[in-house]
Ligand SMILES: Nc1ncnc2c1ncn2[C@@H]1O[C@H](COP(=O)(O)OP(=O)(O)OP(=O)(O)O)[C@@H](O)[C@H]1O
C-alpha cells in the first residue's frame with residue numbers, strides 16, 4: 001500500500017505532484033529513492049495508472065532489483081509486476097530490440113563489451129599500444145555520449161591524439177554496423193536518435209510509457225537526457241531525483257549541465273528540496289557536510305538529522321596496506337562482537353578495485369564471509385567470455401569478434417592464416433566471416449583442409465540458432481558444452497586446479513542462466529542481451545550474511561550500518577596520477593569530483609564510520625610514502641569531538657593478531 005503517512009511533508013509533496021515535470025534535488029539519505037517507489041505505488045493505487053505505463057530508471061541493475069523488491073512489498077499480489085524498473089541501458093535494449101528494423105539492425109544484434117571494442121579499435125588503428133587504444137576508446141565514448149557523429153567529432157578534435165581518435169571513430173562505427181553489433185554507448189545513443197527522427201516510433205513509446213521516474217539523475221549523460229526528453233515529450237510527465245553533490249561519473253560523460261538544462265527545457269519544472277536525512281547519525285552527517293562544503297555550490301542544501309550524535313567518526317593511520325587490511329578485519333570482528341551484529345551490517349569501501357585484494361586475503365584468513373561488488377566481474381573471466389562468445393554467435397552469426405573467439409576456443413585445427421584469408425575474402429565483399437564461410441568463393445580463399453572444420457563449425461552454430469528460440473536455455477548450453485568438449489579442453493590446457501575452478505565457474509554460469517531463463521521466461525537469444533548488460537559495476541553474489549566490499553562508485557545509493565572507508569590518502573582519494581599533467585582548471589574539476597566521491601562514501605554509513613589511511617604503500621618493489629588525504633582534514637573531526645585514543649596494532653603475526661583480538665574483545669567486555 002502506498003503510505004503517505006510514512007513520508008515527511010516535502011517528500012509527500014514530491015509523491016503527489018502530478019501537474020507537470022518534477023525534480024527532487026536533495027542530499028544523501030534524504031529519501032529520494034523512497035519517494036520514487038512510493039510515487040509508483042501512488043500512481044497505480046490512487047491515480048489509476050496502469051503498471052505497464054510507468055517506468056522507473058535506475059543507475060545499476062542492482063538498484064533496479066532493489067526497487068522491484070521494495071515495490072513488490074508496497075504493492076502485494078503482483079500489482080507491481082508490469083512496471084518497467086530498469087537501467088537506461090536496459091530500456092535502450094528493449095527499445096532497440098523492438099524497433100531494430102527501423103535502424104537496419106536485426107533484433108538479435110549483439111552487445112559488445114569493452115574488450116571487444118578495444119579489439120576492433122586495435123584493428124582500426126593498427127596498433128597494439130594499450131594506452132593509446134584505451135585513450136581512443138574513452139574519447140570515442142565521450143563523443144558518443146555527447147551525441148556527436150564521427151564527422152562532428154573530426155571537426156571538434158584538437159591535437160594529434162584526438163584527431164587520430166576521430167578518424168578511428170568513423171571506421172569503428174562502420175565496423176560495428178557491419179557486424180550487426182552495438183556497444184554500450186549505442187544502447188542509449190541509437191534509441192535517442194531514433195525517437196528524435198521518427199515520429200511514429202516516438203509516439204508509440206510515449207504512449208507506452210506515460211509516467212517516467214529517474215533516480216540518480218545527476219549522473220545522466222547528454223544522450224540519456226536526450227532519450228528522457230524524447231520519451232516524455234511535451235506532456236513531460238516525469239519525476240527526476242538527484243543530488244549534484246553525488247555526481248561521480250563525470251569521467252564517463254555524465255554532466256551536471258543536465259540539471260540546469262532540465263530547468264531551461266521545462267520551464268514548468270517544479271523543484272522540491274528535501275533536507276532531512278534519515279540515514280546517518282549527526283557525527284557522520286557533519287563530517288559529510290564539512291567535506292562537501294569545500295566544493296562550489298550549485299544549489300544550496302542543508303542536511304540535518306533527528307538521530308543523535310552517534311559514535312564519533314574515527315580516523316586510523318596504518319603502516320601499510322597489509323596492516324590496514326588486518327586491522328580493519330580485527331576492528332570489524334571486535335565491533336561486531338560488541339554489538340552482537342551481523343557481518344552484513346558492515347561495508348568496506350575503497351577507491352579502486354585493486355585495493356580489495358589484500359582485504360580479501362585478510363578476510364579469508366579469518367573465514368569471514370564477504371561479497372565483492374564492482375570488482376573484476378565474473379562475466380569478465382576468460383571461461384565465461386568464451387561461453388558468451390558462443391551465445392552471441394548463436395544469436396547473431398554476423399558478430400565477427402564472437403565468431404573469432406568461438407571458432408578458436410577450443411582449437412579446431414583452424415590456423416590464423418586461414419582466418420585471415422577468410423577475413424580478407426569477407427572484408428572485400430562487405431560480409432561477415434560467418435556468411436563468407438558458405439560462399440563458393442571461400443573454397444579458393446581457404447585451403448580445403450581448413451575449410452572443412454570451419455564449415456562444420458558453422459553448421460553446428462546454425463543448428464543451435466535454430467533450436468535456441470524453442471529449447472530451454474540451460475539444456476541448450478549443456479548440449480553446447482558437450483559438443484565442443486569444453487571441459488576436456490580446459491583440463492588439457494590448464495593445470496588441474498585452475499581447470500577445476502574454471503569448469504566450476506562454467507557450471508555456475510550455466511545454472512544461473514538456466515534459472516534466469518525460467519524466471520524471466522526468456523530464451524537463450526534474449527538472455528544473451530541480458531548477460532551483456534551485467535557490467536563490471538554490479539556483480540553481486542547473493543550471500544545473506546556477508547561483509548560488503550565495494551568500490552565507492554558501486555556503493556552509490558546503498559546504505560550500511562557500519563562503514564570502513566579505507567585508503568583515504570593523497571593520490572588514492574583524491575586519485576591523482578603523477579603523469580596526469582592537468583591544467584589548473586581540469587585539476588580543480590578532478591579534485592571536486594573526487595571530493596564528491598568521498599561524500600558518497602561517508603554518507604553510506606548509518607551508525608559508525610571508520611576512515612583509514614596508510615603511511616606507505618607498495619608500488620612494485622618499492623614503498624611509496626603517503627600523506628593523509630586532504631579530505632580527512634576537511635572532515636574537521638577535531639572540532640566535532642575530542643580525539644579518541646586509538647589502539648594501534650602493529651604489523652603482527654597471526655598468533656599475535658589473535659591474541660590482540662582476544663585482548664580487544666576482553667577490553668570491550670570489561
Ligand atoms: N520519511 C521517512 N521516514 C523514515 N525513514 C525514511 C524516510 N525517508 C527515507 N527514509 C529512510 O532513509 C534511508 C535513506 O533513504 P533513501 O535511500 O531513499 O535516500 P536517498 O536520498 O535516495 O539517498 P542517496 O542519495 O544515498 O541515494 C532509507 O533507509 C529510507 O528508508
Ligand SMILES: [Mg+2]
Nearest residue numbers: 032033215557
Ligand atoms: Mg537513492
